[in-house]
Amino acid sequence: MLIELTKISKRYGSGETEVEALKDIDLRVNKKEFVAVMGKSGCGKTTLINILGTIIKPDTGRYMFDGNDITKYSEKKLATLKRSSISIVFQSFNLVDELDIKNNIILPFIFDKKEYDKDYLESIIKDLEIKDILNKYPDEVSGGEKQRVAIARALLVKPQLILADEPTGNLDSENSEKVVRLLKKCVDDYGSTVIMVTHDIDMTELADRILEMSDGKMIKGE
Amino acid sequence: MLKLALKLIKKKRKKYRVTFLCIVACAFFIAVIEGIYMGHHAATFDEAYYYAGKYDVAAYVDPEILASYNFYSEKGSLTAINEVTYSVRQDKIPDNTMSEAQKSYMEYNYMSLMGIRDASDVIQTYDLSEGRWPENTDELVVSLNFVLEDGRSVRNGTVKIGDTVSIQYGIRKNEVGESLQGEITGPETFEVAGEKEFRICGIFSYKKLLSGQHICYGYYKYGALEPKETALYYVLNEENYDELKSFEKNLREYGFQKVEANGHIETALKSLQSSDYISSIEDGMFILEAILIAVAMGIIAVNQYQNILEDSEQIRLFRRLGAERKHIYFLYLTPGVVFIIVGFVTAFIISGMFLKAYGTVLLNNLFSYGYAPDYFKVDLIMYLISFGFILLESFCLILTVVKKELRIYEDGQQGRKRKKQEQIKNLFGLARVLNKGFSIRRVAKTTIVVFALTIIPICFMTGISVYRGAEELIVEGEVDFVLNLSGTNVFAGEEELRNIGGIKSIERFAKAASIKLPLSREVLGEEVYREMKSKPWYTELFNEDDELIWVVEIIFPDEKSYNKFYHDQYTGCFPEYDEYIKSDSVIISVNYCFGEDGSVVDIGKKIAEQYGVVKLHSFVDNDKSVELSVSSSYLDKHKESDGVFATIIAPPGLFDEFFSGAEYHHMVQYAVNAEPGSYEELSRELKDFAFHNNMAIMDYYDANKEHRNYLIVRVTSLITSFLIVLIVCFIVLYSVNALERISKRKQYTIFSLLGIKKSSSVLLRGYEDAIYIIDGLIIALVFHIISANTFLEGLYLYYGLRLNLIFLSAVICLLIYTGLFFLFSALPSVSGSRHVFYRHSRGEL
Known part of the structure; x- marks a missing residue:
């Protein structure tokens, strides 16, 4: 078991404007599992991803990651965990415009002053078919290519968990399929666990499990 | 639309509060800098000697009054007024001016009556060669150099005792008809105001240099007479006393104020202390004022830039709802205009009160400006000009930013061609890559370093460079007296000088x-x-x-x-x-x-x-x-x-x-x-020495006293410039860092999402700042060398490039900069990460 969420809740705002984004969410995700999370806008998908990615903390509940209760972790410990074990792929790609594609991929290693696995990078580049764009800049490549670069950056740190927040939201169907297949590859070939948020039912075909959320609750596949 | 704009201001009132305070602070400093400068300037000797006027009769010493000379002379009411230059000692102002004035002599061409006093009390001596001193108002004594217009002179024997001479007197005018008072700045004419006959009753001689000087005609800085021992005033012949009173009445009707001289002479003399102070800081002050104007503009622009970015969704929404570009411009320009206006009005009131207190309390004690508080006030015209500048420039800056943002939202970001990038190996390399090319913050930060590195040395050097030659020894406190002597045999006097006891x-x-x-x-x-x-x-x-x-x-x-x-x-x-x-x-x-x-x-x-x-x-x-x-x-x-x-x-x-x-x-x-303790006696001996050796004392300093004054100038100059630079650096850096947080928001958000350690993030910013500092250092050094040779030399100051001072300034500035960097890195990081979470949680990232 990689992830175990117990009674996780999250509220935004206060008083009349208070919104309960997550209500007593329970979730278990195994290692090397590809999970798709579906639901309408505002149902709490992104909040769930943010909590899983340790970007925000839940108000209540417990978050066990690889057997450790990380709800009690300090900011520093969470950052370490995030760098080593969790990668996030966003709908908006989040690439640094001033850096070329290759430097974007190795960016986490520049900060950590560590050497990355060059052979591993080669294989990722090959698998993701981005060799030809390594010297280009983010604004010189297509959306599909950007997302593949984001996945490559996520994979390079060999994370246990890859969180994908609507990774196909800005892509056409052809590129969307490619990306989902790549995420599946991350599970099958690289041994990561993938949790993907999506609107599109077609994108969930390759998922091992589909979760459905509504009004901050998990209504299916828990 | 205005209501909507005001609503938006109200919604963000907490943030605007800081902006408002910054604007007030900038406007306050702008007003205070000008006010202090004007106040000091009014109290420096150039101005103050106007107040050191007359005693018994009239002391209307004002350029405008001098200009009206002609007016009164045409009306026939000025025939009695004679301009008198008089050499007095500060501690011995004569009481019987009237009677002394009658014992006057006339100089060639200009009607200059010079009061003659007890020779031992003045720095120049008059020795009667022939005849007697004048006893009646139609008598005069003439100097050996007395030459009439027709060429007759005492020296060639064509003018002798008993002759009656007709002397014209009047005013010198420049080409536009303004009367001249000592300063010869262009072609001039001598306009006859009247003519009077005198009988020559004596011939006298006097020490050189002083005799030919039109004392206090603006030459006081340059040699023959020290301003400390000079006063300018007018007297009239006793027989015309009633006429002068009428003149005085006329002047009053014209709004001129009569100033009693006795108290003001001391004021004028003491104000000398500040003239060096003023000259040492005035240039730096105006540079800083320009910086403050830029800061105020920057604050408004940065704030609005931040708002525009934060309101990107809102702007898009407005556009979708049919708002035109001009509506968006209006919404984001209004706060700037409102805060600039309100800020300037507020600062005007506060600075007015501050200047009043400053002039009354602080400087009154420091420099004893008797009348100075009246002059420490906000210069409204300059203030309004500054206001206009800030308004206009902020307007343009905001407009540019809004335009840019609108273009981004409307057209999408355009791709740019770039060079191939090498693989980045470390954080410094990353910093270098991330800060390539031109950007506002890069220019701003570099500019800060440049200014900091150049202003401090320039202000400091200006403060001490005014002293040259022997005066450097005074500044350093190495001598007790400085004596400038002039005469035909000064060198014969050197040995005697050595023999003076003490x-x-x-x-x-x-x-x-x-x-x-x-x-x-x-x-x-x-x-x-x-x-x-x-x-x-x-x-x-x-x-x-x-x-x-x-x-x-x-x-x-x-x-x-x-x-x-x-x-x-x-x-x-x-x-x-x-x-x-x-x-x-x-x-x-x-x-x-x-x-x-x-x-x-x-x-x-x-x-x-x-x-x-x-x-x-x-x-x-x-x-x-x-x-x-x-x-x-x-x-x-x-x-x-x-x-x-x-x-x-x-x-x-x-x-x-x-x-x-x-x-x-x-x-x-x-x-x-x-020898310590012998100063008083020695000063007397030095004077005697000069007189007995047929010399004129050109300058005579009590160096210890001057040294103390110079120290005040030096220290205040340095502290003032240092503090102002510090404040400006602080404010500008705050603005620049705010701008940086905004413009690099996406970049730092990505870093945060990648789980970058805070230490790495801080280090990255440190490297970025190091790049700015290195750039700034290089530019500043070049700028400094150029400015040292042009700016300072242009001020007629003797300046040599002093590397130790530049090095010291560089160290100080680096300390300031580094300290501020860490302060600002620490403070915004919390709000920065919160901002990231906020935006991410809203699904914007």
Whole structure:
């Protein structure tokens, strides 16, 4: 078991404007599992991803990651965990415009002053078919290519968990399929666990499990 | 639309509160800088001597009043008014001005009545050669140099005791009809105001230099008389007392204020203390004012930039709802305009109160400006100009930003061509890549370093560079007295000076001799030549070859070279002056007053040209005189020599002296150290020494007292400049960092999402700042070297590049910068990460 969420809740705002984004969410995700999370806008998908990615903390509940209760972790410990074990792929790609594609991929290693696995990078580049764009800049490549670069950056740190927040939201169907297949590859070939948020039912075909959320609750596949 | 704009302001009132306070702070400093400068300036001697006017009769000493001279003379009410220059000692102002004025003498051409006092009390002496002192109002004594318009003079015997002479008096006017008071700034005419007959009852002689000076006519800074011992006032003949009272009444009707002199003389004298202070900081202050204006603009622009980015969704929404570009502009320009207006009004009130308190309490105690508080006020015109600048520039900046953002949202971000990037290996490499190219913050941060590195040294150097030669010793507190002597035999007096009891050591700085230097008609130029020829006091200065005779001073840096000159001169071995001028061993100082506007500069340059001067070292044109210190290669080799640029301004009257036999005069400057406790006695002995050796004391400093004053100037100058730079750096950096947080929001968000350690993030920013600092250092050093040689030399200050000072400033600035960097890195990181979470949680990232 990689992830175990117990009674996780999250509220935004206060008083009349208070919104309960997550209500007593329970979730278990195994290692090397590809999970798709579906639901309408505002149902709490992104909040769930943010909590899983340790970007925000839940108000209540417990978050066990690889057997450790990380709800009690300090900011520093969470950052370490995030760098080593969790990668996030966003709908908006989040690439640094001033850096070329290759430097974007190795960016986490520049900060950590560590050497990355060059052979591993080669294989990722090959698998993701981005060799030809390594010297280009983010604004010189297509959306599909950007997302593949984001996945490559996520994979390079060999994370246990890859969180994908609507990774196909800005892509056409052809590129969307490619990306989902790549995420599946991350599970099958690289041994990561993938949790993907999506609107599109077609994108969930390759998922091992589909979760459905509504009004901050998990209504299916828990 | 206005309502909507105001609603948006209300919604963000917390944030705008900070902006408002920053605007108020900037406007406050702008107002205070101007107010303090104007207040100090009004209290400096140039202005203050207007207040050091008369005693019994009238003390209307004001340029406007002088300008109205003509008006009153035309009405026939001024016939009794005579302008009097009078040499007084600060501690002995005569009570019986009226009666003293009657015992007056007249100088050639101008109606200058000079009060004669007990010779022992004044720095110049008058010895009656023949006859007696005047006893009646229609009598006068004349000096040996007395020359009438028709050429008759005492020296050639055509004027003698018992003669009746008719003297015209009046006012000098410049070409636009303004009356002139001492300063000869252009072509002038002498307008006769009246004529009076006098009977010559005596002939007198007096020490040189002082005699020819129109005392307190603006030459006080340059030699013969120290302003400390001078006052200007008007007196009238007793028989015309009633008429003057009528004049006084008229003046009052015109709104002129009568100023009682006694209290104000001291004020004027004490205000001298601040003149150096002012000159040392004024340039720096105005530079800082410009910075503050930029800061205020930056704050508004940054704030609105931040708002625009934060409101990106809102802007898009407005656009989708049909809002036009102009509506968006209006929404984001309104807060800037509102806050600038409200901020400036608030700051105006606060700064007004502050300046009042400053002038009344602080400076009154420090400098004893009796009247100064009235002048420490906000200069409304300058303030409004600053306001206009800020409003306009902020307007443009905001407009640019809004336009840019709208374009981004409307058209999408355009791709740019870039060079191939090498693989980044470390954080510094990343910082370098992330900060390539042109950006506002890069320029802003570099500019801060440049300013910090140049302003502090410039302000500091300005503060101390005004002291040269012996005055440097005063600044350093190394001597007790400085004595500038002038006379025909000053060198004979040196041994006697050494024999004065209590003197421990004497240091002589320079010797000078004046010579006549012909300047050819060709070099002079036809126009200038004719102009000179047309002036009555210049015509005599042409020799038989129609060359203009110029009086120059040769300053000898050492005794040996002076002795050679002296020997050559009297043995007839002195071939040509120009040979001397070209030599390496002298510094030539050409001093003269010219009536032709601008011709002083031209002629000075022509001298240099004619005599093959290798280098012009300094060239001073103060509108009233020209000092041309020219040097051959000597100065290049010995810039730090202790040769004093002794300057003796030669007004027209002085040339009488040269043409009447005494062709040379000499000046020497001594610095004297004395036994402690013997100062009072020594000061008296020094004065006696000068008088008994037929010398005129040109300057006489109590160096210890001056040293204390200079220390105040030096310390206040440094502290003021340092603090202002610190404040400005602080404010600007805050703005720049705010801008940086906004413009790099996406970048730092990505770093945060990647789980980057805070230490790495801080280090990255540190490296980025290091890049700015290195850039700034290089630019600042180049800028400093250039400015040192132009800016400071332009101020007629003697400046040498002092690396230790630059190094010190660099260290100080780096400390400030680094300290501020860490402070700002620590503070915004919390809000920055919150911002990231907020935006991410909203699904914007």
